[in-house]
Amino acid sequence: MLEHGGNLRDAARRFGRSDWIDLSTGINPHGYPIPTLAPDAWHRLPEPDARLADAACTYYRAPQLLPVAGTQAAIQALPRLRPPSRVAVSAPSYAEHAHHWGLHGHMRRLVPYADLDRAVDDSDVVVVVNPNNPTGETVPPARLLDWAARLRARGGWLVVDEAFGDTAPTLSVAAHAAQPGLIVLRSVGKFFGLAGLRLGFVAAHETVLAGLVDLLGPWAVSGPAQDIALLALSDTAWQQETQRQLDSSGRRMRALLQAHGIEANGTPLFQWWPEAQPEAFHEHMARRGIWCRLFRESARGVRLGLPAGEEGWQRLDQALSEWSKR
Incomplete structure (x- = not known):
């Protein structure tokens, strides 16, 4: 670990x-202050709540989102949705990305932020943390969308980890994530101070979201996490x-x-x-x-x-x- x-x-x-x-x-x-929850949040199986998805789409300005048990769950699952690929991961950045792409037969390499543009044309997947953790480095949205288009033309992916993006909303590309090839990860753990909920969201094309649903299985996000996040995401x-x-x-x-x-x-x-x-x-x-x-x-x-x-x-x-x- x-x-x-x-x-x-x-x-x-x-x-x-x-x-x-x-x-x-x-x-x-x-x-975010934790409210007293209704008893059924604890004893009912946590079926998906359309209200949570709607609140998250409004907050993140995304066309469609899948709740997951923290962005870590998506980081571990996404490499399993592709055949062996050439993967460029921004470096330095959150180490779990490179670790998990390296576990599933992909040809993974670490690429400094300054060299990512060149890496796009000889990669199948590019993973960028924006803003970067730990250095705070950022990539403008127009550049990210250009990379996504270049990768999409070859059936590739651009994965953008925006876990720390709440304090820099103008950097987000989540609004464009319905198009194939662009996958955006968001977290309620950092800005909302709710890391213990283990709740995040994936914005992506419906085929990617369907693949994640199959991998992650039913009841992936707890009922209490859904109820608390619904309130937090709606509390402007x-x-x-x-x-x-x-x-x-x-x-x-x-x-x-x-x-x-x-x-x-x-x-x-x-x-x-x-x-x-x-x-x-x-x-x-x-x-x-x-x-x-x-x-x-x-x-x-x-x-x-x-x-x-x-x-x-x-x-x-x-x-x-x-x-x-x-």
């Missing part, structure tokens, strides 16, 4: 603290206020890092930089009860999410000050 953020039990076993500030995931620390007042809050917090994080000599890139939900001593920085923070995301390989560096409250901001400021003065 690949390494990911959010592994606070590992942090506690290694460093023995209980007062952790978890900045390792890039998940909104002020998630909460969404607008959260956009404002995250934008403010993202600016604060960039300013804090700059004040300590760190030039970072990212989204309102996280910042990443190519730290010269990432292992040392990670341990420095961990010994102060701050859990950040360490990247050792292609994206060698550090990613920080947002603290949940003022005490977390102050502890982060102090830890950064001690790091810069070491």
